[in-house]
Amino acid sequence: MPALDLSTHPGHLARRLQQAHTLLWNTTVSEEVTSPQFAVLNTLVGEDGLDQRTVGERVGLDRSTIAEVIRRLADRGLIDKVRDPRDGRRSVLHATEEGVRVHKKLALRTARMNQVFLAPLAPREQDLFLDLLRRVSDAAEGLRNPSPPAALGA
Numbered sequence: 001m002p003a004l005d006l007s008t009h010p011g012h013l014a015r016r017l018q019q020a021h022t023l024l025w026n027t028t029v030s031e032e033v034t035s036p037q038f039a040v041l042n043t044l045v046g047e048d049g050l051d052q053r054t055v056g057e058r059v060g061l062d063r064s065t066i067a068e069v070i071r072r073l074a075d076r077g078l079i080d081k082v083r084d085p086r087d088g089r090r091s092v093l094h095a096t097e098e099g100v101r102v103h104k105k106l107a108l109r110t111a112r113m114n115q116v117f118l119a120p121l122a123p124r125e126q127d128l129f130l131d132l133l134r135r136v137s138d139a140a141e142g143l144r145n146p147s148p149p150a151a152l153g154a
Helices: 010-029 035-046 052-059 063-075 097-118 123-144
Strands: 079-084 087-095
Touching: 010 035, 010 097, 035 052, 035 063, 035 079, 035 087, 035 097, 052 063, 052 087, 063 079, 087 097
Parallel strands: none
Antiparallel strands: 079 087
């Protein structure tokens, strides 16, 4: 059997793209705050007081990963985790003043990183590329959390 042309395999290309993103992130944005940590911080800056499960869903992280990301952000003093006064079983998350400051600094750097990352594409291609990535990513989320099958005869 001949070797496969991996340039036609989306998973292979996605892995290479992720490697490029990680390199750019570490050199342009931050070596201390990871991209998933920034996504969580960004979510809380945009909508403070969410619970951990909701933040995880918004940024596409599974339960164990979001728990670890939250722990690390809290350990660094970038977010606070407090019991919900209306429901003691639930904790809500808040960006701290330091978290907001770090977010603002990193948000500027992510804009520069995105310019470098997308530079090989013309502006219209960039929009199309992002749209296609969103569509595939959204569909992939459905694979992780499939909807229950429709009832027969419904």
